[in-house]
Amino acid sequence: MFSIYAFTLNHKKIPLSKPYQAKNQLRYAQQVIESSYWSSSHYFSKRCEEFFNSYFGIHSCLLTHSCTDALELISLLIDIQEGDEVIVPSFTFVSTANAFLLRGAKIVWCDSQTDHPNISIDQILPLITHKTKAIVVVHYAGLCVDMDPIIEICKQKNIFLIEDAAQALSSEYKGRKAGTLGDFATFSFHDTKPISCGEGGLLVINNSKYCDQALIHLEKGTDRHAYLQGQINKYQWMNLGSSYAPSEFQSSQLLAQLEEIEIIFDIRKKIWNQYITQLNSIRTSKFRLPKIFDYSDYNTSILYLEIMEECHRNELIHLLNRNGISATFHYLALHSSPYGRRMNHQECPNASYWEKQILRLPLHTDVEEADVEKICKLLSE
Numbered sequence: 001m002f003s004i005y006a007f008t009l010n011h012k013k014i015p016l017s018k019p020y021q022a023k024n025q026l027r028y029a030q031q032v033i034e035s036s037y038w039s040s041s042h043y044f045s046k047r048c049e050e051f052f053n054s055y056f057g058i059h060s061c062l063l064t065h066s067c068t069d070a071l072e073l074i075s076l077l078i079d080i081q082e083g084d085e086v087i088v089p090s091f092t093f094v095s096t097a098n099a100f101l102l103r104g105a106k107i108v109w110c111d112s113q114t115d116h117p118n119i120s121i122d123q124i125l126p127l128i129t130h131k132t133k134a135i136v137v138v139h140y141a142g143l144c145v146d147m148d149p150i151i152e153i154c155k156q157k158n159i160f161l162i163e164d165a166a167q168a169l170s171s172e173y174k175g176r177k178a179g180t181l182g183d184f185a186t187f188s189f190h191d192t193k194p195i196s197c198g199e200g201g202l203l204v205i206n207n208s209k210y211c212d213q214a215l216i217h218l219e220k221g222t223d224r225h226a227y228l229q230g231q232i233n234k235y236q237w238m239n240l241g242s243s244y245a246p247s248e249f250q251s252s253q254l255l256a257q258l259e260e261i262e263i264i265f266d267i268r269k270k271i272w273n274q275y276i277t278q279l280n281s282i283r284t285s286k287f288r289l290p291k292i293f294d295y296s297d298y299n300t301s302i303l304y305l306e307i308m309e310e311c312h313r314n315e316l317i318h319l320l321n322r323n324g325i326s327a328t329f330h331y332l333a334l335h336s337s338p339y340g341r342r343m344n345h346q347e348c349p350n351a352s353y354w355e356k357q358i359l360r361l362p363l364h365t366d367v368e369e370a371d372v373e374k375i376c377k378l379l380s381e
Helices: 002-009 025-035 043-056 067-077 095-101 147-157 208-218 224-228 248-258 261-280 310-322 338-343 349-357 369-380
Strands: 061-064 085-089 106-110 132-138 160-164 184-188 201-205 303-307 358-361
Touching (some): 025 043, 043 248, 061 067, 061 208, 067 095, 067 160, 067 184, 085 095, 095 132, 106 338, 132 147, 147 160, 201 208, 208 224, 248 261, 261 303, 303 310, 310 349, 310 358, 310 369, 349 358
Parallel strands (some): 085 106, 085 132, 132 160, 160 184
Antiparallel strands (some): 184 201, 303 358
């Protein structure tokens, strides 16, 4: 134990992720403190929503405490009822399913692709029944799902299409921004994401008829937003809702990062390209780089390798960790989790494969060229 500990101390620690520190973060936090407006829906919240309305070219973006909250808002907006079915990829974070389970939906698991962790389009159609209310797609690692076939299915069968785009800010599908393709979309600003405010999320509403109702659900089920806009002289309880809106502290930190969004992604793309160049030079059949599809790009949210044998994946994690490098696995497939098994006993073999084969590598704005060289050298050896 002592020898391993001493060995690790001699190496620089390289975390898996690390939030970017924007130049205006402290100044904006101080402005919030001095303003005495610390709760939601004030100056910084409005500035962030204005940014996203312009960024996505729509006028229905709402900040939330988290991406989880944004998903829960969607379950209210589409009026999920007991027994409604929602198709969800097994290879995702628990929030994707929880948001609809909390409203009484039945989750139907869909498997991943054989060559990518994203949801398998071929396996969606057999899962649809007359009870299917929505299909949720997750753009894993920032690579968009092939959306056109799913959009067509949802139109034909009158099913809501929801993009869990937690990892896909700045990603594009055939020239269109991720988040503008389904009826609704959600994004995350957790501190593991390229743009962060610690926690934080965004709801994008691509059907304007849901905008007014979303504001009511967002504000505990009240028409407080209209009150803050001076449209009414008091506000009252109108519908179901919860406290989904973020504080001004969260919004101030987010705005500071949004002001530098191009800088952040430029740095990350440079590091990404260094990784890809060096990893491509390693001649081995023991791992594969993320597959690229011509309809989408990667936004550098996650860099992962597909390790061909699970035992090698686990050995590499231990090796890298011993050398001060925070490499790790990712999701455990939800269909085979203890709680997932309580709902149904579907099998998703591809999702089970990806939970065992993925190795995530450090990627954030503080990763240096020497760090990439060190990591790739260890992988090569």
